[in-house]
Amino acid sequence: MTDSRTEKTSVAKQLGPGLITGAADDDPSGIATYSQAGAQFGYGLMWTMLLCYPLMSAVQLVSAHIGRVTGQGLAHNMRQIMPSWLLTALVAILFIANTINIGADIAAMGDAAQMVVGGGGHVFTIFFALFSLILQVFVSYHRYARVLKWLTLSLLAYAAVVLVVKVDWAAAGVGLVVPHIAGASAVATIVALFGTTISPYLFFWQTAQEVEEIEDNDEAEPLNDAPEQAPVEMKRMRIDTFVGMAFSNIIALAIMIAAAATLHQQGVTEIDTAADAAKALQPVAGNFAFALFAIGIIGTGLLAVPVLAGSAAYAVSNARGWTCGLENRLRDAPGFYGVIALATLLGIALDWSGIPPIQALFWSAVVNGFAAVPIMAAMMIIATRKAIMGEFQVKGALLLFGWAATLVMGAAAVAMLVWQ
Known part of the structure; x- marks a missing residue:
């Protein structure tokens, strides 16, 4: 008879890049978006998360496959199918969008800390940014990955918020299944x-983390070189990605439900930042719900900021052919860590620039939305290219849902253009 503790341990060990990627998707700027959806439309847009789940899971699983099969990052593989000028443009867009997101996230973290403990928001902003930067530069990957895994637990704060507010579960059920x-x-x-929910930086991050997992394990090799490892690794990636994306979408739903049950019910329909959502929650749902919401902002920010900076560094380094990876020392990968430092420091500068965070995030969403479409199309081409993926070309349902996600994001980009 199998020991249940052994089974739990084995499942836990299979959770890594996918879990961290999914949790990082619920960053402070994402929290603001989900809060705004719940505050303005109540439970009415919850169905979008149900629709997002299979599409998000498919595109992230394709990202994981590319990294594990080839042993190379996403931008490195994109170099094989597109002109260098287009890759450079897409990577530049990713860097700009990620930097804006970093600035908005650390500002939200600073505001949340100020609301909870008092003091100056700018001081907290600088502290959180530098703390994240030091971890990435001076902590080895296998230790750093464990830190990020533990930080995913901070998202449970939003599940706890739902438990302490009064929810109309019948209306929530209808909002979940009826578009x-x-x-x-x-x-x-x-x-x-x-x-x-479906953001380019997540593609680059999950691909890169699969490569890091190979380099961190002496017995692991790219599946193109060690096809006998495929059954175990393919199963691990599926479990990791499906669980990670489910966690991401469940927490997003929890945030929408909390905002719908409190802010929407009280007629509060405009939320600009995650910190605004926490502040608005306090008089409606009480100090405990407010504190949970604010603490969640800090925890998710500590998880998301390194993912944002790291994904930009992986993309730039892969595109330029530089040595990259969190397992490398600073002197061995100066360009890689230089990009992480630049993105983080520019994020701090945005906090002092006077640019409204909501305006910066809007333009970040615009450029991300348009950049996602060619990046996703390139990923699907890579995933079906025998010269790159060998016998592990993506087929069947994963291929179908991957292209469906690409088409949905294309439609979203067109809708954004028409709306403007």
């Missing part, structure tokens, strides 16, 4: 929800 679009403003919010 409803209440006017043009709902279309814009749906586009924002898709944009914040």
